[in-house]
Amino acid sequence: MAELLLELLSEEIPARMQTRAADDLKRLVCDGLKGAGIGFEQARAFATPRRLTLVIDGIPASRDDVSEEKRGPRVGAPDQAVQGFLKGAGLASLDQAEKRDTGKGEFWFAVVTKKGGPTADALPGVIDAAMKALPWPKSMKWGSSTMQWVRPLQSIVALFDGKVLKGEVSPGGQMAPIVFGATTRGHRFLSKGAFEVANFADYVAKLRSAHVILDAAERKAIILDGARKLCSDVQVTLNEDEGLLEEVAGLTEWPVPMLGAIDAQFMDVPPEVLIVSMKVHLRFFTTSGTDGKLANRFVVVANNVAGDGGKTIVAGNERVLRGRLADAKFFWDQDRKSTLESRIPGLKQIVFHAKLGTQAERVERIVKLAGEIAKAIGADAADVEQAARLCKADLVTGMVGEFPELQGIMGRYYALGEKLPASVADALGDHYAPAGPNDRCPTAPVSIAVALADKLDALTSFWSIGEKPTGSRDPFALRRAALGVIRIVVENRLRLPLRPFLKADDLLSFFAERLKVQMREKGVRHDVVDAVVSLGGEDDLVRLLARVEALQAFLGTEAGKNLLTAYGRAANIVRAEEKKDKGLAAKIAGAPDAALLEQAEEKSVASALDEVARNVKPALAAEDFAGAMAAFAGLRGPIDALFDKVTVNVTDRPEIRLNRLKLLNQIRATMDTVADFSKIEG
Amino acid sequence: MSDPSPARAKPTCFQELILTLQEYWARQGCLILQPFDMEMGAGTFHTATTLRALGPKPWYAAYVQPSRRPGDGRYGENPMRLQHYYQFQAILKPSPPDILERYLGSLEAIGIDTSLHDIRFVEDDWESPTLGAWGLGWEVWCDGMEITQFTYFQQVGGIEVDLVAGEITYGLERLAMYLFDKKSVYELPYNRADSDVPLTYGDVFLQNEREQSAYNFEHADTEMLFRHFADAEKECGRLIEKKLPLPAYEQCIKASHSFNLLDARGVISVAERQSYILRVRDLAKACCEAWLATQKKPAPSTAEGAA
Numbered sequence: 006m007a008e009l010l011l012e013l014l015s016e017e018i019p020a021r022m023q024t025r026a027a028d029d030l031k032r033l034v035c036d037g038l039k040g041a042g043i044g045f046e047q048a049r050a051f052a053t054p055r056r057l058t059l060v061i062d063g064i065p066a067s068r069d070d071v072s073e074e075k076r077g078p079r080v081g082a083p084d085q086a087v088q089g090f091l092k093g094a095g096l097a098s099l100d101q102a103e104k105r106d107t108g109k110g111e112f113w114f115a116v117v118t119k120k121g122g123p124t125a126d127a128l129p130g131v132i133d134a135a136m137k138a139l140p141w142p143k144s145m146k147w148g149s150s151t152m153q154w155v156r157p158l159q160s161i162v163a164l165f166d167g168k169v170l171k172g173e174v175s176p177g178g179q180m181a182p183i184v185f186g187a188t189t190r191g192h193r194f195l196s197k198g199a200f201e202v203a204n205f206a207d208y209v210a211k212l213r214s215a216h217v218i219l220d221a222a223e224r225k226a227i228i229l230d231g232a233r234k235l236c237s238d239v240q241v242t243l244n245e246d247e248g249l250l251e252e253v254a255g256l257t258e259w260p261v262p263m264l265g266a267i268d269a270q271f272m273d274v275p276p277e278v279l280i281v282s283m284k285v286h287l288r289f290f291t292t293s294g295t296d297g298k299l300a301n302r303f304v305v306v307a308n309n310v311a312g313d314g315g316k317t318i319v320a321g322n323e324r325v326l327r328g329r330l331a332d333a334k335f336f337w338d339q340d341r342k343s344t345l346e347s348r349i350p351g352l353k354q355i356v357f358h359a360k361l362g363t364q365a366e367r368v369e370r371i372v373k374l375a376g377e378i379a380k381a382i383g384a385d386a387a388d389v390e391q392a393a394r395l396c397k398a399d400l401v402t403g404m405v406g407e408f409p410e411l412q413g414i415m416g417r418y419y420a421l422g423e424k425l426p427a428s429v430a431d432a433l434g435d436h437y438a439p440a441g442p443n444d445r446c447p448t449a450p451v452s453i454a455v456a457l458a459d460k461l462d463a464l465t466s467f468w469s470i471g472e473k474p475t476g477s478r479d480p481f482a483l484r485r486a487a488l489g490v491i492r493i494v495v496e497n498r499l500r501l502p503l504r505p506f507l508k509a510d511d512l513l514s515f516f517a518e519r520l521k522v523q524m525r526e527k528g529v530r531h532d533v534v535d536a537v538v539s540l541g542g543e544d545d546l547v548r549l550l551a552r553v554e555a556l557q558a559f560l561g562t563e564a565g566k567n568l569l570t571a572y573g574r575a576a577n578i579v580r581a582e583e584k585k586d587k588g589l590a591a592k593i594a595g596a597p598d599a600a601l602l603e604q605a606e607e608k609s610v611a612s613a614l615d616e617v618a619r620n621v622k623p624a625l626a627a628e629d630f631a632g633a634m635a636a637f638a639g640l641r642g643p644i645d646a647l648f649d650k651v652t653v654n655v656t657d658r659p660e661i662r663l664n665r666l667k668l669l670n671q672i673r674a675t676m677d678t679v680a681d682f683s684k685i686e687g
Numbered sequence: 688m689s690d691p692s693p694a695r696a697k698p699t700c701f702q703e704l705i706l707t708l709q710e711y712w713a714r715q716g717c718l719i720l721q722p723f724d725m726e727m728g729a730g731t732f733h734t735a736t737t738l739r740a741l742g743p744k745p746w747y748a749a750y751v752q753p754s755r756r757p758g759d760g761r762y763g764e765n766p767m768r769l770q771h772y773y774q775f776q777a778i779l780k781p782s783p784p785d786i787l788e789r790y791l792g793s794l795e796a797i798g799i800d801t802s803l804h805d806i807r808f809v810e811d812d813w814e815s816p817t818l819g820a821w822g823l824g825w826e827v828w829c830d831g832m833e834i835t836q837f838t839y840f841q842q843v844g845g846i847e848v849d850l851v852a853g854e855i856t857y858g859l860e861r862l863a864m865y866l867f868d869k870k871s872v873y874e875l876p877y878n879r880a881d882s883d884v885p886l887t888y889g890d891v892f893l894q895n896e897r898e899q900s901a902y903n904f905e906h907a908d909t910e911m912l913f914r915h916f917a918d919a920e921k922e923c924g925r926l927i928e929k930k931l932p933l934p935a936y937e938q939c940i941k942a943s944h945s946f947n948l949l950d951a952r953g954v955i956s957v958a959e960r961q962s963y964i965l966r967v968r969d970l971a972k973a974c975c976e977a978w979l980a981t982q983k984k985p986a987p988s989t990a991e992g993a994a
Contacts, residue, residue, distance in 0.1 A: 016787055017825060019810035054808070143812065145823040145839050147851045148781040156823070157784070157839075178850075179781075193791075194801050256807055287831050305831065307805035318805045321830025321865075328767065356956065 007166035009061040010205045016156040020255025023052035030057050033138050037131035051219045053258045060205040068121035077113035125165050129172030149178025162189050167204050191215020192258050216259040224254040231262035232304040241292040241300040257308040263315045265323045267301040271330040274337050277414045282329045336403035351401035360470045364397050375458035381501050384450035392432035392455045413437045439489050446496045460486040461506050468512050487519040494546045504544040533557045536684040555630030556680050564638040571644040572682045575669040597667040606650045609643040614675050633679050697798035700876040701863050711796040712749035712777045720750035726944040729754050730776035740843045740852045742982030749777040757951035760900030763893045766871035773859040782853030804829050813838040817967045819845040834862050844975025903951045916945040923970045932977035939970040
């Protein structure tokens with residue numbers, strides 16, 4: 006058993022692509038091995054900013070010959086079929102095949118032998134194919150290459166059982182082939198020259214002495230431990246951030262966390278502004294003080310062990326931060342000289358969408374919509390009006406111009422500075438929420454009204470110009486907007502029928518689809534949601550979900566399961582008959598004729614159905630869905646007896662047959678008043 | 688690489704930074720060109736990059752290009768923003784395998800000791816909508832400060848390149864502020880402190896920033912500029928038909944600058960903006976195609992081979 010070590014060294018790979026690329030490389034090489042009939046025990050993949058590395062253990066040094074039998078066409082089959090068979094089996098003519106009688110006639114057979122031999126002979130082909138198939142999100146040519154890679158590829162280590170595999174990759178054009186070898190390079194600044202490696206253990210050790218930590222998990226641990234230590238030394242807490250940690254581990258081969266300080270003059274700028282500058286623009290970790298507020302320290306992770314202990318690096322980073330924050334402070338001071346109200350005319354200059362006019366026009370629509378919602382949910386009309394009117398005003402402030410991700414947040418700060426009501430200020434800050442599935446939903450009435458109006462306006466407006474999401478295309482994030490509406494309504498248990506706000510029927514079904522997706526993610530059975538949604542017409546989401554919950558609970562009971570079986574039998578018989586007779590559906594609509602009910606079992610089902618219908622109606626009206634479901638429990642006995650004793654399709658008396666089908670259909674119709682049981686899967 | 692001129696000492700002022708970079712890239716085999724004599728938004732617009740990036744001929748060049756961004760004018764009041772600034776551009780086509788090492792050598796040459804600093808290559812893909820050009824590369828950070836844009840050109844004028852050019856763009860003022868530790872661009876020493884007449888960047892350019900900002904934002908005659916745009920667009924098309932890509936491309940540059948001025952004057956609506964960008968791109972594409980037609984080696988005569 007032997008080890009395969011593969012390293013693809015290149016110029017700096019974007020951090021966001023590294024992990025995925027390493028996994029893809031592993032998958033592709035492993036699939037290639039399986040395809041070539043080569044076994045292995047374990048494969049591990051690693052990535053740093055400059056290399057993808059794969060090590061696979063437990064590969065046998067050689068493969069046995071494998072023979073495989075292929076059945077071809079019938080003897081005497083057309084030439085085309087014969088040629089296809091020969092080509093597939095790699096034979097020159099039928100002389101190399103044999104005839105065999107299978108008992109169902111004579112067929113051609115070929116025995117194909119896959120030559121075994123040293124594994125080392127097969128590996129270069131597997132590596133080459135994997136490299137060609139590796140799906141980089143974006144790739145490029147370099148020099149005169151015709152080959153594409155994420156950035157210029159520099160060298161390849163390919164060792165099997167400690168020996169260099171014979172192979173190369175040709176970038177194409179005038180470029181020299183990259184020949185498989187045993188040498189690699191260490192850290193770009195902390196190591197000089199190339200060095201040879203013997204196997205994976207040797208490789209990892211030599212990389213480490215050349216200042217490269219191969220494993221991203223170890224780099225992350227070094228960053229996290231180091232950053233925590235630096236923070237605790239100055240009594241602050243590191244604001245941990247998995248996404249940022251992942252990215253920084255992808256920007257460094259030898260991470261060195263360092264502590265820097267924010268200039269005191271910037272500490273009265275809103276923390277969100279400082280955080281955007283630090284985290285998003287400079288990839289710093291922020292810290293908090295004992296009071297939980299943003300502290301004046303940050304952690305920057307360098308990719309270098311500097312001769313001066315990092316003084317220059319920290320000073321440089323502090324200076325860059327100072328430059329950015331000076332801009333931010335300038336905007337903060339400037340912006341507060343004008344009121345939000347005075348900025349509203351500026352919205353006429355910002356086009357929202359070519360066909361939907363300016364932000365000023367959009368705000369007018371939001372004001373109107375928010376007013377209607379406020380009435381329906383009982384929010385303060387004056388506050389809602391003011392918040393809706395001001396909700397986009399911060400788009401024309403200097404700060405949001407420079408830091409677009411602070412929209413809404415800055416509106417809130419400026420409103421608080423102007424001493425506007427807190428509920429209005431909060432609504433400005435909250436009205437874009439929820440921004441994603443993990444973002445919190447607004448809960449204050451004024452915020453809810455403006456947040457709903459913002460999203461409903463976007464949905465109806467884009468719908469009106471035919472900009473509906475299709476497939477993966479959703480440039481205006483309308484799915485997210487619909488999901489936002491759903492979450493705000495459901496989480497606040499708002500009794501707000503949506504139809505009056507949606508204008509278009511297919512927009513209501515778009516909501517239904519979103520709701521299904523959301524419920525599925527919450528673990529609700531999709532068929533149960535489907536059974537309720539497909540009743541149609543329900544635009545009160547809270548009521549709809551109550552029905553879903555009751556149905557799910559009912560189906561969990563013994564009575565529910567049995568009734569579902571009975572429903573299925575009734576529906577199947579009706580459906581089978583409907584298939585034979587196209588006009589049947591019309592003939593069996595409505596209640597069965599009591600005079601034609603002959604057997605006791607029929608009569609008892611009919612009266613049970615009447616009883617159920619009588620009980621279900623008031624229960625539904627009272628939104629007592631559990632009660633409505635419970636009413637069905639009494640149906641089960643009579644229906645079981647019906648199926649035991651009554652023949653539906655009596656051949657000699659068509660009027661009796663029709664009446665019995667009516668009865669079955671009535672079972673279906675009655676149950677369908679609560680949910681479309683045909684959607685429920687077993 | 689056989690150039691015997693000794694590496695100069697660390698630069699101490701703006702002009703020495705330029706001289707150092709020129710000497711360094713000359714030693715790497717680059718032609719040292721002079722700025723293109725027209726107003727343009729970035730060094731990439733220079734024919735030495737846009738046009739030379741296309742076609743099968745190798746090309747190494749470096750040059751300083753004054754870059755005009757009318758909308759970035761701040762009347763000389765913002766310490767870091769200018770409507771006229773300098774880019775230093777090196778273009779190596781085809782990109783040599785050691786291009787990053789060569790680039791890092793240029794940092795050492797201008798006095799950035801890579802053993803004291805944290806140099807990082809952060810993903811940054813470049814795209815110029817007006818030139819129909821894009822490439823992949825990085826922003827190069829030095830202690831968190833972006834000091835260079837590094838791009839491997841993949842397409843120019845909507846045309847896929849034959850040979851990939853590595854393009855290295857240094858924002859000279861920003862780099863100088865970093866090297867010489869100045870908070871304002873206007874405080875940068877332009878020449879050496881021990882010169883007979885030591886001057887700052889502000890001595891040379893502050894008045895220009897004030898006046899040009901006033902022109903860009905207040906006084907540029909928009910009717911005239913709209914006319915200039917239309918004239919340049921028409922002339923460009925006419926010259927393409929005459930198979931004169933170089934003069935045609937100059938008209939494209941003119942149209943682009945007129946558009947930038949009109950944009951700074953705020954007379955182009957958001958909706959129109961996109962259509963102007965597309966019009967300039969169409970010109971750039973046509974120029975690039977016409978230029979490329981002059982660059983292709985004649986097809987080998989197959990008649991002889993067959994005989």
